[in-house]
Amino acid sequence: MANSLSDCFRPRMHEPIGDAMPYSCVVDSDHMLRVRVQDLRPPMRLARPVAMPNNPTRYLVQRDVVVTDALKRRMAEIGVEEVWIRCEELAFLEDVIDPELGERQKEIYGNIRRNFERLSRVADAKLEFESFRSSLSNLFDYLRATPTGFLFLDKVQIFDDYLLTHSTNVSYLSLLLGMKLDWYLIKERPSLTPIRAKEVVSLGLGCLLHDIGKLRIPKGILDKPSRLTAEEMEVIRQHPSIGYKMVHGSIPTASAQVVLNHHQRWDGKGYPGPTPMNGETPPPLAGDKIHIFARIATICDVFDAATSKRVYSDAKPSVQVLSEMLKYNVGCFDPVVQQAFYEIVPPFPIGTLVTLTNGFRAAVVDYDPIHPCQPKVKPIQYPDGEACRYPDNREIDLSKGVGLQIHFQGEVDVRPFLFDRIPMAPEKSTLGHHSLISSSVRA
Ligand SMILES: [Fe+2]
């Protein structure tokens, strides 16, 4: 009889107990559950390989490996945030998870890594724009053919070089958001034919390169674990202009706009700010004067930065970041873009392991943007660690007034972060300045 989470995932044969249907995980099962590394309990078994820190095309461990304490420590050290473990109860996930997506992302990561390494060594090295374009087109074609792929938001998770993983992830998110907003792209780019206006590969390219200017910022400032001084902030704030000079003329104008203006806020704040001309400073770029690709990049950039592990902060759960963005980033984002973003980014991605307010552990099994923080869940474990049996492990729709909500994701009490479907004009927060604002400066 299972009495801990680790027991629940210990590979074993089915063990019928009376008439009840037993909970079991079977060695050969492909069914998966998303678990944060700190929540791993030996001997859970990995359902997907875990990539090497320095090279995502190689693996630290293969799938089917049983997690030990040593492996768990190693994964935490290199910055792996989540892994997939086997769980027969979640068989249905197999229908919507496709490892192809990870392969396409890795191709892009490999490309950006090669190019950025060369640029770091050779100041005037040329970027391989065509290979970027081709790998982004491959990812775009994949996403177009796989409408449910976004539910997993499978980030590249390699901590050794934040700039590379962040660039890859922002690019991926921007493609998803751009596809969702195709009608808006047509509206906001009236000089182009509809077909050309909604073409998002240039958006993905701009996002892939959005922080390229950071290659020219001293590492000591970029990776400083403590708070930046005003002077250091000023140096970092140069990276959009530096990046723009690096790519201007070599990539499509729309992509270069992302590099220059991804820190430009909808309300006109942000940077790089207007350039004085003839002794006068024009008004700051704001609203729809900012290129729509840059507006899309801004929200993807802030979100990815805050959900990623940094040298000066831990990764936050998506629900926390989405909630904080509503409270503290008022005026940053184009409201139309923000609305669409909240529809495609689940606060609790499918497969996430959570604890409910009644103490049951459960897996998130569906996402409905109308009730973003009240997903359907499937209980898999009683509060005492016992595996749930039928009928207790039937799916529960938390939006149906069942008196339950999500309490913990991993160690984090997420109740303060649960939010309703976003209103078009979020209320201004009275809680004042918050670290998310400053972290977005370093995004
Ligand atoms: Fe940036």
Ligand SMILES: [Fe+2]
């Ligand atoms: Fe960024």
